[in-house]
Amino acid sequence: MTEKTHPYVGMWVTDDNHVRHELLPNGRYDEARGLRESAYQGRYEIKGNHIEYWDDTGFTADGDFVDEDTLHHGGMVLRRVRDRR
Template sequence: MSGNADGSCADVVGMWVTSDGHIRQELRPDGRYEEARGARRAAYTGRYWVSGSHIDYADDSGFTATGDIRDGVLHHEHLVLHREEQQA
């Protein structure tokens, strides 16, 4: 993962989940991610890079995506995900 010029970047490592629990995205400390959709575990896997509060994704199948952390919420393309530990 890369940070800003000053070395800072958003703390994104952990499990991120949609409010209905259908999509679960694990961002690992090694810069890899795994996204589960419903019962389909590892529906998407790949690498991610962090620059400030922005995330770039490169899926192992070749497509790319982006995301941003705003007020502790991950906005990944059309998805809104919250840290799992914040779910009640």
């Protein structure tokens, strides 16, 4: 499955909403921290339940999807934001 149709595409946030991590359908991500929008941007790849990140500044990171609504990344727990329409 490609990133364009991957089921993990979408917005992920910490419980306090401080970190907002959006996995875009084009294989890129955009992460906001507090009041700082687009604090980190780069590309990502998902294999199984594992995600690898390459920030545009050269920083790398990874994470694991525990289930369809929970992502462990960089010592944080992020939850999927479901469309409320």
